[in-house]
Amino acid sequence: MAERKAFPLRVDPDLWSAVERCATANLRSANAEVECLLREALKARGVRLSDPKPVRRGRPPKEGGDE
Numbered sequence: 001m002a003e004r005k006a007f008p009l010r011v012d013p014d015l016w017s018a019v020e021r022c023a024t025a026n027l028r029s030a031n032a033e034v035e036c037l038l039r040e041a042l043k044a045r046g047v048r049l050s051d052p053k054p055v056r057r058g059r060p061p062k063e064g065g066d067e
Contacts, residue, residue, distance in 0.1 A: 009034075 011019075016030075023033035035052075042049060 019033055019037070020030050022037075023030045026033060026036075028036065039049060039052070
């Protein structure tokens with residue numbers, strides 16, 4: 001999986017509450033919602049981004065190839 005950039009973010013509490021409400025409505029974490037909002041805003045400004053890599057979830061594959 002590609003490394004993710006971590007950084008501290010200072011946000012107005014009311015704005016953060018709105019992000020959390022949107023995240024809940026969209027069945028996302030607040031972090032994923034912020035990332036989605038940033039992508040949408042950049043797309044609206046005409047910034048081209050590569051497609052996000054899907055996050056692999058679940059257990060890692062067993063070693064030994066017995067699948």
